[in-house]
Amino acid sequence: MNVKKGAVALAVMVATTGGVAVSTGSAAQAATPNCSRQITNIVYYPAASDGAWRCGLKYGNNNAAVSTLQLTLNYCYKENLDVDGDFGSRTQAALKRAQATVGVSADGEYGPITAGHLKFVYVNGGCMTLAQAGIS
Template identity: 40%
Template sequence: MLSRASRLFRLRLPSAVLAVALALGLAVAPGSAAQAALPTCNSFVYKDGYNAYGSVSVRVPVWREPYEPGYTLDCDLRSGNYNNTAVRILQETLNHCYWNIIGAQLTADGDFGTKTRDALIKVQRHHGILADGGYGPQTRKTVYHHGLATNEGAGTCGRLW
């Protein structure tokens, strides 16, 4: 028969081991598929979207294999992406569709710096989504993208279908 002290020790030992392992960084929970690394967006495509006036064709950042057909919308843009066409498209979208949210206009230079990150955080907060300052699947699905109206003729903003 175990003493009371021995029973307490046995009950608390797993918790203590876990706490020490976490403190030392030894226990890491596996990431979900959604957290898996995405390729960096490097181009754009026109996709069907909509707004209050009807159908629009919007420019959306994508990842495209160089010299290969096809693309994927599942890509990522973050601080540190430079000289990138997809970043320039994102900056133009923020300037045209969210000028009243972001304040000062961004220079659409294709460099994802602190001003682009801060503007994107403002837009993410405006939409009530995770405000991490990065452009990924959740942001792509939520924000309005800049493009061409198919029934108005002028540049406009719309969400993806």
């Protein structure tokens, strides 16, 4: 997938959805805010409404942050997902494969541990972790 084309699609999605998401998870999950938007800061990565990268995504979410995750899975992990913002069964399966590749629990949910290990799309091409991008 062309990274610039994917980035334009994400920008359109953010503009049209406002980056709003609602979480109906458990009290334990409430400690980790839901990812709802894309941040572009050396790498493209999912973020909470306040811009924090320590956020969560799971099956059923539909927003710009999911599109960013799908772009990451396609570009950095050679998946072939539609970048549509829908965290469905194909996105979940692709995330499980990426989690197994980076050595974290392959539960199909995106959270701070997964985010800390995945590589994300570098704005100038290629992939790097948040730590490699200087994001802590």
